[in-house]
Amino acid sequence: MAGLTEYVILSAILFGLGAIGFLTRxxxxxxxxxxxxxxxxxxxxxxxxAHFRVDLSGQVLVLFIFAVAAAEVAVGLAILIALFxxxxxxxxxxxxxxxx
Amino acid sequence: xxxxxxxxxxxGMSLLAILGMLxxxxxxxxxxxxxxxxxxxECGVPLLDPSAKRYSVKYFLVGVLFLVFDxxxxxxxxxxxxxxxxxxxGWGGFLEIFVFVAVLLAGLLYAIEKRAIDWD
Amino acid sequence: MDLQYSxxxxxxxxxxxxxxxMLLSGLVLLFVEIFYKGKSPERRLSxxxxxxxxxxxxxxxxxxxxxxxxxxxxFMGAFxxxxxxxxxxxxxxxxxxxxxxxxxxxxxxxxxxxxxxxxLLAFAVYGTIAFxxxxxxxxxxxxxxxxxLGIYCLAAFLRDDRLSLEGSLKYFLxxxxxxxxxxxxxxxxxxxxGEINLTKIxxxxxxxxxxHPMVLVALAMIMVGLMFKISMVPFHMWAPDVYEGSPxxxxxxxxxxxxxxxxxxxxxxxxxxxxxxxxxSGQPEFYANALLGALGAxxxxxxxxxxxxxxxxxxxxxxxxRNVKRMLAYSSIAHAGYMTLGILASxxxxxxxxxxxxFAYTIMNIGAFGVIYCLDGxxxxxQTLEDYRGLGYKYPGLSFLISLFLVAMxxxxxxxxxxxxxxxxxxxxxxxxxxxxxxxxLTSVIGAYYYLRVVYMLYMKDPVREISIPGVSVSTAxxxxxxxxxxxxxGILPQGLTDVADAAQKTLSLVF
Numbered sequence: 001m002a003g004l005t006e007y008v009i010l011s012a013i014l015f016g017l018g019a020i021g022f023l024t025r026x027x028x029x030x031x032x033x034x035x036x037x038x039x040x041x042x043x044x045x046x047x048x049x050a051h052f053r054v055d056l057s058g059q060v061l062v063l064f065i066f067a068v069a070a071a072e073v074a075v076g077l078a079i080l081i082a083l084f085x086x087x088x089x090x091x092x093x094x095x096x097x098x099x100x
Numbered sequence: 101x102x103x104x105x106x107x108x109x110x111x112g113m114s115l116l117a118i119l120g121m122l123x124x125x126x127x128x129x130x131x132x133x134x135x136x137x138x139x140x141x142e143c144g145v146p147l148l149d150p151s152a153k154r155y156s157v158k159y160f161l162v163g164v165l166f167l168v169f170d171x172x173x174x175x176x177x178x179x180x181x182x183x184x185x186x187x188x189x190g191w192g193g194f195l196e197i198f199v200f201v202a203v204l205l206a207g208l209l210y211a212i213e214k215r216a217i218d219w220d
Numbered sequence: 221m222d223l224q225y226s227x228x229x230x231x232x233x234x235x236x237x238x239x240x241x242m243l244l245s246g247l248v249l250l251f252v253e254i255f256y257k258g259k260s261p262e263r264r265l266s267x268x269x270x271x272x273x274x275x276x277x278x279x280x281x282x283x284x285x286x287x288x289x290x291x292x293x294x295f296m297g298a299f300x301x302x303x304x305x306x307x308x309x310x311x312x313x314x315x316x317x318x319x320x321x322x323x324x325x326x327x328x329x330x331x332x333x334x335x336x337x338x339x340l341l342a343f344a345v346y347g348t349i350a351f352x353x354x355x356x357x358x359x360x361x362x363x364x365x366x367x368x369l370g371i372y373c374l375a376a377f378l379r380d381d382r383l384s385l386e387g388s389l390k391y392f393l394x395x396x397x398x399x400x401x402x403x404x405x406x407x408x409x410x411x412x413x414g415e416i417n418l419t420k421i422x423x424x425x426x427x428x429x430x431x432h433p434m435v436l437v438a439l440a441m442i443m444v445g446l447m448f449k450i451s452m453v454p455f456h457m458w459a460p461d462v463y464e465g466s467p468x469x470x471x472x473x474x475x476x477x478x479x480x481x482x483x484x485x486x487x488x489x490x491x492x493x494x495x496x497x498x499x500x501s502g503q504p505e506f507y508a509n510a511l512l513g514a515l516g517a518x519x520x521x522x523x524x525x526x527x528x529x530x531x532x533x534x535x536x537x538x539x540x541x542r543n544v545k546r547m548l549a550y551s552s553i554a555h556a557g558y559m560t561l562g563i564l565a566s567x568x569x570x571x572x573x574x575x576x577x578x579f580a581y582t583i584m585n586i587g588a589f590g591v592i593y594c595l596d597g598x599x600x601x602x603q604t605l606e607d608y609r610g611l612g613y614k615y616p617g618l619s620f621l622i623s624l625f626l627v628a629m630x631x632x633x634x635x636x637x638x639x640x641x642x643x644x645x646x647x648x649x650x651x652x653x654x655x656x657x658x659x660x661x662l663t664s665v666i667g668a669y670y671y672l673r674v675v676y677m678l679y680m681k682d683p684v685r686e687i688s689i690p691g692v693s694v695s696t697a698x699x700x701x702x703x704x705x706x707x708x709x710x711g712i713l714p715q716g717l718t719d720v721a722d723a724a725q726k727t728l729s730l731v732f
Binding site: 056059060063064066067069070071073074077078081 | 157160164165167168170171172174175177178182
């Protein structure tokens with residue numbers, strides 16, 4: 001039976017993986033996925049906390065985060081597709097007109 | 101042994117329901133076979149084609165709208181689960197759900213009127 | 221959710237009235253946008269633009285009349301409307317009104333007749349107001365996202381322009397990254413205290429061992445998440461790209477309203493959720509020990525360095541910029557640094573100074589971006605320093621206005637910028653941050669160089685290429701002139717606004 005600590009550590013690891021992935025990958029879509037991974041890591045620890053505290057508000061929070069994440073992805077993908085029409089690539093190193 | 105009878109009854113009922121549905125659709129439905137209809141999954145998408153295929157951008161738009169509205173409805177579940185407690189507080193809770201659904205509905209109407217989900 | 225809060229429409233109206241107005245008018249605008257065809261695209265654009273402006277003006281009127289004096293300031297434990305929030309809401313609405321009026325002219329100049337712009341603006345303003353008012357960490361996250369999503373779309377609004385989209389995508393990626401951090405911090409604090417409401421968090425923390433590593437990590441992550449939005453160094457990387465890429469008026473809005481809201485929430489979260497000293501010993505301790513009480517030992521040194529880096533980095537790199545919008549982006553990073561100084565000082569004067577600074581900064585920044593769009597004509601037609609050469613004689617009015625706004629940003633008397641900087645630096649010195657204040661003044665001298673260089677280009681150089689700009693509409697001119705008058709008026713007679721700002725910051729403790 002995994003305890004609260006294990007869940008929190010797991011979610012911290014997932015969050016870290018997401019953050020590292022975001023910082024190292026160059027594909028914009030994979031970066032989106034890394035952000036999703038980070039948000040879901042947060043969800044995991046939220047559910048764990050809510051379960052061990054026997055508190056419903058944490059679990060409701062998870063649903064809110066789902067909804068927000070969905071809206072975020074919708075907007076992000078729309079921007080990416082609009083940009084793709086100009087650049088024909090999802091490699092973020094190609095988006096280099098704006099610098100310094 | 102108690103409880104096992106219910107499972108048998110359940111399985112029998114579902115079998116009957118399936119057979120009944122097949123029978124009714126066989127009796128009532130017109131039978132006009134086409135090659136496209138005879139494929140394994142009859143959902144309008146070709147079964148075998150290259151994976152690196154170009155999709156229409158409209159598909160994406162519908163997909164995104166589906167994603168958003170699908171996940172927004174998730175927020176109604178906790179209200180449903182707690183509705184008894186909420187109802188004791190008077191109409192406030194109901195008003196909240198009403199406003200929430202109204203906002204969603206406004207978004208949906210906007211999407212429809214902007215022809216976001218028209219394919220052509 | 222716990223059901224201890226009682227719902228009443230009257231409370232909703234008195235506390236969240238501005239939000240309700242913005243949300244309802246946003247929904248009404250949705251249908252106006254669909255069904256109103258208009259005689260011509262221009263007419264349609266200006267009608268919807270003015271409707272948006274009127275909605276914001278109504279909300280502003282509601283805030284100024286009704287929400288300034290409330291007995292009960294918290295609505296269902298989620299939103300608060302004490303004078304501190306009311307002040308910031310008013311600043312945000314002011315920025316929104318100016319931005320939406322300027323947008324009409326901007327969109328016409330660029331021949332964009334898509335009126336979704338104003339819907340996005342209305343909802344972004346709604347999100348920003350709610351963000352300022354939120355006292356619940358969940359609400360802070362959700363409203364932050366509502367605000368940001370609106371702004372991402374606005375930043376990408378020139379969809380045939382690659383720079384606009386590129387900036388927007390960068391903003392989106394980094395903004396979501398930042399809000400993930402904020403969220404993780406929120407969850408950790410929820411895990412530790414079992415509460416998501418700031419007031420309850422503070423009372424739980426007061427009884428708990430608040431130096432627990434989990435609290436400190438949560439504190440750090442929430443700070444990072446908000447710093448991304450305020451664009452403090454080292455979380456500023458998106459700002460120059462986004463500010464340069466976005467439509468000028470949107471840049472003006474997000475440089476002011478979003479920053480004002482994020483700084484307000486920063487003060488609120490730090491002062492409230494993480495201020496256990498307040499709950500232990502009450503009011504006097506709160507004001508004497510100020511922000512964050514005992515946890516201050518952990519975050520103040522960090523904020524010291526961040527403030528210093530933000531001021532230096534923003535000002536130094538701005539010197540090297542050729543594009544005026546990009547230069548103002550770095551300058552807005554530097555301004556965030558000055559405001560951080562006021563947060564760090566965390567005395568009455570510091571908070572008052574930050575509020576005053578935000579007000580003045582909002583006016584002069586939107587004013588400056590307004591002039592930039594006028595001189596620009598079509599986006600990216602003329603926005604480099606070379607393009608500005610010699611414009612002072614060709615377009616004396618606009619050149620005078622932008623010179624005034626830039627002088628105000630440089631912090632020269634007698635402008636509002638000077639007064640704001642004066643209070644912030646004075647507060648920092650009073651709290652004993654003498655070295656930091658001295659370094660800050662040094663950076664602001666560097667700042668004066670690049671602001672005044674634009675003025676020099678306008679008046680002292682000969683033009684290298686012909687710049688022709690379309691006429692400036694009456695409404696735009698009125699807004700710009702009003703902003704200029706306000707900048708000068710606040711520079712000469714700041715007393716009225718400082719009193720209001722002081723009253724506003726004193727009520728911060730009412731929420732708790």
